[in-house]
Amino acid sequence: MNAIQLANFSNHAIYGCLAIFTLAFFAHAVEVAWSVGNVDGQKKTEFLFSRTERAGRLGTAMMVLGFLVLTLAVVTRGMSAHRVPWGNMYEFSITGAFTLTAAYLFALVKWKLRWLGLPVSFATLLTLGTAITVLYRPSENLVPALKSPWLAIHVSAAIISGGVFLVANLVAGTYLWMEAIEKRGERPEWAKKIPSLESLDQLSYRLIAFVFPLWTFAIIAGAIWAESAWGHYWGWDPKETWAFITWVAYAAYLHARVTVGWRGKRAAWLCIFAGSTFLFNYIYINIWGTGLHTYSGL
Amino acid sequence: MSENQNIPDIGALGLARWAWRQLTSMRTALILLMLLGVAAIPGSLFPQRNQSPQKVDQYFASNPTLAHWMDRFRLFDVYASPWFSAIYLLLFISLIGCVLPRTLTHLKAIGKKPPLTPKNLDRMEGYQLLADIDAERSLEVARLWLKKHHYRIRVEAGSISAEKGYLRETGNLMFHLSLILILVGVALGSLFGMKGEAIINVGDRFINTPTSYDTITYGKFQPAGSLVPFALTATDFAAKYDPITGAPQDYTLTTSVENPIGSAPKKVIIKVNKPLTYGATKIYLQANGYSPVVTIRDKSGKVVFTGATIFLPQDADLTSVGAIKEPDMNPQIGFIGTFLPTAQMNMKRGGFSSYPEVLNPELLLSAWKGNLGLDSGVPQSVYQLNTAAMKEIGIKALLLGDTYNFGEGSITFDGWKSWVNLQIVEDPGKMYALFGAIFAILGLLVSLFTRQRRIWVKLNEKGSGVEIAGLAKNGIPGLEPELEALAGAIAPELIQQQTKEQK
Numbered sequence: 001m002n003a004i005q006l007a008n009f010s011n012h013a014i015y016g017c018l019a020i021f022t023l024a025f026f027a028h029a030v031e032v033a034w035s036v037g038n039v040d041g042q043k044k045t046e047f048l049f050s051r052t053e054r055a056g057r058l059g060t061a062m063m064v065l066g067f068l069v070l071t072l073a074v075v076t077r078g079m080s081a082h083r084v085p086w087g088n089m090y091e092f093s094i095t096g097a098f099t100l101t102a103a104y105l106f107a108l109v110k111w112k113l114r115w116l117g118l119p120v121s122f123a124t125l126l127t128l129g130t131a132i133t134v135l136y137r138p139s140e141n142l143v144p145a146l147k148s149p150w151l152a153i154h155v156s157a158a159i160i161s162g163g164v165f166l167v168a169n170l171v172a173g174t175y176l177w178m179e180a181i182e183k184r185g186e187r188p189e190w191a192k193k194i195p196s197l198e199s200l201d202q203l204s205y206r207l208i209a210f211v212f213p214l215w216t217f218a219i220i221a222g223a224i225w226a227e228s229a230w231g232h233y234w235g236w237d238p239k240e241t242w243a244f245i246t247w248v249a250y251a252a253y254l255h256a257r258v259t260v261g262w263r264g265k266r267a268a269w270l271c272i273f274a275g276s277t278f279l280f281n282y283i284y285i286n287i288w289g290t291g292l293h294t295y296s297g298l
Numbered sequence: 299m300s301e302n303q304n305i306p307d308i309g310a311l312g313l314a315r316w317a318w319r320q321l322t323s324m325r326t327a328l329i330l331l332m333l334l335g336v337a338a339i340p341g342s343l344f345p346q347r348n349q350s351p352q353k354v355d356q357y358f359a360s361n362p363t364l365a366h367w368m369d370r371f372r373l374f375d376v377y378a379s380p381w382f383s384a385i386y387l388l389l390f391i392s393l394i395g396c397v398l399p400r401t402l403t404h405l406k407a408i409g410k411k412p413p414l415t416p417k418n419l420d421r422m423e424g425y426q427l428l429a430d431i432d433a434e435r436s437l438e439v440a441r442l443w444l445k446k447h448h449y450r451i452r453v454e455a456g457s458i459s460a461e462k463g464y465l466r467e468t469g470n471l472m473f474h475l476s477l478i479l480i481l482v483g484v485a486l487g488s489l490f491g492m493k494g495e496a497i498i499n500v501g502d503r504f505i506n507t508p509t510s511y512d513t514i515t516y517g518k519f520q521p522a523g524s525l526v527p528f529a530l531t532a533t534d535f536a537a538k539y540d541p542i543t544g545a546p547q548d549y550t551l552t553t554s555v556e557n558p559i560g561s562a563p564k565k566v567i568i569k570v571n572k573p574l575t576y577g578a579t580k581i582y583l584q585a586n587g588y589s590p591v592v593t594i595r596d597k598s599g600k601v602v603f604t605g606a607t608i609f610l611p612q613d614a615d616l617t618s619v620g621a622i623k624e625p626d627m628n629p630q631i632g633f634i635g636t637f638l639p640t641a642q643m644n645m646k647r648g649g650f651s652s653y654p655e656v657l658n659p660e661l662l663l664s665a666w667k668g669n670l671g672l673d674s675g676v677p678q679s680v681y682q683l684n685t686a687a688m689k690e691i692g693i694k695a696l697l698l699g700d701t702y703n704f705g706e707g708s709i710t711f712d713g714w715k716s717w718v719n720l721q722i723v724e725d726p727g728k729m730y731a732l733f734g735a736i737f738a739i740l741g742l743l744v745s746l747f748t749r750q751r752r753i754w755v756k757l758n759e760k761g762s763g764v765e766i767a768g769l770a771k772n773g774i775p776g777l778e779p780e781l782e783a784l785a786g787a788i789a790p791e792l793i794q795q796q797t798k799e800q801k
Contacts, residue, residue, distance in 0.1 A: 141540055141547045144570040202775075213742045220735040229571050231493075231582040231721045233728060234484070235349065236377045238342040248335035255328050285342070 006080035007139040013073035014094060014132050020066040021125045027059035028118040032190045059117050060108065066124070067101045074098050080139045086155040087142050089286050093131035096282075097124045099163030107167065111203065115194045119170045150225035157218035158243075162278060164211040165246075168204045169275035172268040175200040179265060201264055204271050205257055212250050219243050242281035249274035321388065322395030330389040337385050341376030344368065348375070390481050397474040404467050411452040412461035415754045422754070422767035424781040428789045429763035436764045436788045440755040443787045447780075449753065457756040466771070469744025476741055479734030486727030491517045491578075492525070493723050499589050499606050499715045503531040505559065506722070526579045526724075528557035533565075535716040537586060539654050544615055546654070551583050551718055578726045585719035587611040588618050590637045590661050594627075596707045602626055606715045609637045610681050617651040621683040622663075622709075623670050630670045631706055632683045636662040637714065649695065661711045664693040665704040749774045753784065764788065 001009065034052045074095055078085035085091045104120040107113045142151070178197055181187055187194075195203070222243070227233040234240065253270045256262040262270065308316065320326055345353035354374050358365040365374075372379030419425055428436065441458055444451055449460035494514035498504050506525045508514055534552040539545065549570055554563040557576060568574050574581040589606035596602050602624060609620030622633040640653035641660035649662050668688035671678065678684050694702040696711040750771040758765050766784060770777040 140543060140545065143546050144549050147548070148571040150571075209746050213739055213746060216742060217739055220739065223735070224732070225571075227728065228573060231573070231580065231584065231723045232725075233731065236338075236341055236346065237349070241338050241342040245335045245338055248331055252328060252332050252335075255324070255331075259324055260328075 003080045003082075003139070006076045010073045010077040010080060010139075011132070013069050013076065014128060017066050017070045017073060017097075018125065018128055018132070020062050020069060021121050021128065024059050024062035024066055024117065025121040025125060027055050027062055028114075028121060031056040031059060032115070032118055034190075056114055056117075059121070060114060063101060063105065063108075063117055063121065066121075067098075067105060070094070070098050070101060070128075077139060081141060083142060084152045084155070086151060086159070087140075087146060088135075088137045090131050090135040090137050092155070092159060092282075093127050093135055095159050096162055097127040097131070099160050100124055100127070100166055103163045103167045113195070113203075116167070116170060116174070119174070120167070123166060123170065145229050148225060148229065150221060150228075154218060154221040154225050157214055157221060161211050161215040161218055162282065164207055165215075165275045165278050168207040168211075169272055171200055171204040171207065172271040172275075175204065175268045176265065176272075179268075197264070201267065204268065208250060208253060208271065208274075212254060215247060215250065219247060238285045239281060242277060242285055246274060246277045246281060249277050318395065321392050323392075324396065327389065327392045327396055330385060330392055334385050334389055337382050338376070340373050341382075344373050344376075346374060346376065348378070386481075390478065393474060394478060397471060397478070400467075401471050401475065404471055407464070412450055412459045412752060414452070415454060415457040415459045415756055419754055419756055419765045419767040422769055424778050425765065425767040426781065426785055427758060427763060427765050428785060429758070431763050431789050433757050433762060433764055437755060437757070439788050440764070440766070440784060443784055444753065444755075457754065459752065459754050461750075461752045463748050463750030463771075466745050466748040466750045469741045469746075469748060472741030473738050473745060474741075476734045476736075476738035480731045480738065481734075483727040483729070483731030483734055486730060487517070487725040488727075489517045489519045491723070491725045491727070492520055493721070495584070495719060495721050497608055497717050497719050498532055499608065499717045500532045500535045501715065503529060504720065505529045511722075520724075526557065526576045527559055528555060528576065529559045530555045530581070530720075531563070532718060535586065535718055537655070537716070544653050549583060549586060578728070579722065579724040582721040582723065583718055584721045585611075587616060587717055588637050588639060588656070589715045589717050590620075590635065590659075590711065591713045591715060592622060592661075593710045593712055594622075594624055594631070594707060595710075596627055602707070604712070606717075607635075608681070608717050609635065613651070614654065615640070615651040616654040620681050621679075623672070623680075623683065625670055625672055627706065629667045629706065630688075631704075632666045632670055632685075632688060633663045633709065634666070634683050634685075635664075638662070639714075656714060659698055659714060661696045662693070663696065663702065663709065665691050665702075665709075667691050667706060749776055751777050751780070753781065755784075755788075 031052045034055065074085050077091060077094065081087065085095060100120060101124055104113075104116060107116060174194065175197060178187065178191060178194060178200065181191060182197065194200075219240075222240070223233040226235065226240075249270075253267070253274050256270060257267055345357055347354050357374075358369075368374065372381070376382055416422065437456075437458060441451060441453060444458065444460045447462070449462045450464070452459040492514065494508075494511040496504060496511045504510055506528050508525070531554045532551060533554050534550075536548075536550045536552075537546060538548040540547055551568045553566050553568060553574075555566050555574070556563050566574055568581065568583045570583055573583070587608070587610060589608045591604075591606045593604040594602050603622075603626075607620055607622050609618035611618045616639050618637040618639075620635055620637070622635055624631040636649065638649055638651040638658075638660045639655060640651050640657040641649060642652040642658075643649055649660065666683060666685055666688040668685075671684040671687055691706075692702075692704050694704075696702055696709075698711060698713065701708050701710040751768055751774075753768045754766065756765045766781060766788070768777045768781050
């Protein structure tokens with residue numbers, strides 16, 4: 001295939017992903033909505049349980065399929081331009097959706113977190129949908145400032161961190177939701193499959209502790225690159241400033257947790273706050289901000 | 299921290315000590331860290347002088363009163379403002395005050411034995427009583443097991459206290475000390491560095507002396523003029539553009555460099571991501587554009603000027619504007635010019651460039667006569683014509699080779715040259731910052747992924763067997779399986795029996 005065919009193939013694959021992740025979303029929604037417990041007869045319960053189980057498995061199958069097709073879309077996009085597919089915001093977004101689903105599937109295998117599929121498929125749909133409709137740019141070559149091996153290093157570290165921050169935020173959000181439900185009484189049947197408050201709390205902490213060094217590395221790699229491309233390693237460019245703010249927010253989170261002993265609700269809110277500084281940087285500064293990080297429109 | 303209702307008279311020294319303790323407490327450090335994040339926000343929302351001075355001027359033009367007040371609070375120079383500096387200086391004093399004592403404590407603790415075994419193990423995590431076994435032998439087995447697993451061990455009469463994971467604190471301290479090293483690097487860079495820019499035409503020679511620069515700034519303690527003695531000639535500049543979108547793809551500047559001046563020249567290629575490096579000094583290719591070459595003759599046909607004049611690009615297709623000034627004619631003559639590398643016309647925009655490469659060059663000129671105002675003592679931009687004391691005498695669009703006769707003489711459009719903007723930066727602190735950054739990451743990884751935990755083994759006071767228990771710092775998981783493994787080593791039969799019963 002030549003460059004144009006590859007780029008077209010990638011676009012079609014993204015549309016395919018939209019369909020697949022929509023199915024995954026509905027399957028997970030059905031799984032959650034139809035969860036019914038031991039009401040009366042044992043027989044009925046078994047039947048209903050198998051029905052939700054089937055929906056859940058279908059959801060997982062769709063997530064895996066979506067992940068594979070998305071991998072194909074990202075790879076062909078990169079091949080069409082002969083470079084890593086991280087040249088503009090459209091490409092950041094599809095790669096970001098890729099790392100988000102990858103992080104989810106990893107969590108699914110390691111910690112059996114199928115319930116997370118509902119928010120993750122929704123977030124993925126939102127990201128891909130915005131990417132293909134609003135942010136789309138034809139595949140093209142990089143401007144000279146981006147031609148550097150640091151592109152692959154700096155941007156991949158930033159995108160992976162972003163994906164994991166987002167998952168940690170979803171977990172913290174779920175914590176707050178479950179906490180609100182438990183305050184009113186016992187969890188309803190559909191929420192019983194979701195891990196205990198304590199596990200959710202631990203999980204979001206572990207995700208952040210895992211990814212904080214990577215985010216630090218992303219900032220440092222960016223500084224090294226800036227030193228060779230712009231002549232200074234730190235210039236308080238709006239994107240740099242907000243990367244620093246995110247770093248400070250997560251550093252505060254880790255300190256609050258490890259040293260001061262924050263747990264539960266307060267820690268979850270701090271986690272969500274820190275994650276939203278990342279999203280603000282990604283969305284607001286990319287689109288409305290100015291500075292050296294803006295290339296070729298978006 | 300205790301709170302006294304009746305504040306005792308502690309004197310000046312006591313007050314200072316109290317203030318120091320407050321400043322170096324973890325809580326203060328955290329608040330200062332958050333404050334630094336918050337204080338950085340305005341700099342990303344308002345235009346900053348060091349990044350985009352023109353936007354600051356626009357802001358002043360559109361909201362003069364508001365801008366004036368914002369300027370009083372240094373909102374256009376946030377990162378150089380006293381309040382921003384105050385926060386980060388306090389933060390780093392706080393950090394030093396917090397980390398140095400901890401480092402000393404940690405260094406002293408090297409080689410020391412773990413703390414004594416607590417009295418009541420059953421309050422600790424993963425408590426187990428392994429009854430009905432040979433207690434003395436079990437202690438010895440436990441000691442060997444702990445030693446094999448690299449625990450630091452303290453043997454007392456009838457008990458063993460063991461600890462592992464001291465590297466956690468080592469990594470933690472290394473991370474924070476590295477942050478201080480980064481700040482030292484940043485400070486060195488701003489106190490002893492230098493930064494300057496110069497625009498040169500292809501074919502020109504740049505000699506690295508302060509007068510060659512268009513702008514140059516030195517660090518506070520950097521003696522002016524202490525520059526690397528090199529000279530650089532721009533021999534060729536090639537720009538490649540995407541034929542469809544016009545987006546730049548590659549800039550390559552070929553230079554011939556002498557360092558020191560007078561030595562054999564070397565051919566060096568400078569690209570956007572490949573600066574030329576001399577020690578702590580780097581030479582960057584930052585921007586480029588076109589300089590139209592013209593020849594001006596007076597009424598008698600004598601050449602009064604011939605050469606290239608630097609024009610500044612206005613858009614991505616390098617529509618460039620500039621001024622050509624001729625003070626030696628009488629009356630003085632000036633031109634406001636627009637250079638179009640690939641000229642196109644339409645009703646709406648008039649003349650503009652539709653592609654950044656030179657395919658169909660055109661030079662649009664408006665000619666002025668009168669007084670250029672160069673002797674008035676007020677500095678003026680070389681890119682703009684001060685027309686206050688001048689009169690427009692005509693306009694003309696010139697194709698390559700065309701001559702325009704403006705009455706007082708004539709001007710011929712001979713060709714063009716490319717120019718490049720060189721940025722020359724000396725930063726002696728950046729290596730410190732880089733090493734600080736590398737050590738910071740290593741320290742962070744060590745401290746986040748080392749699990750610190752204690753394990754105790756003790757003779758059961760009531761009779762036979764031993765008790766085991768542990769403590770994981772910061773509630774990090776993974777202690778339970780370790781205690782299980784230890785129990786399995788001490789009493790294999792007992793544990794096997796238990797697992798069988800469970801099954």
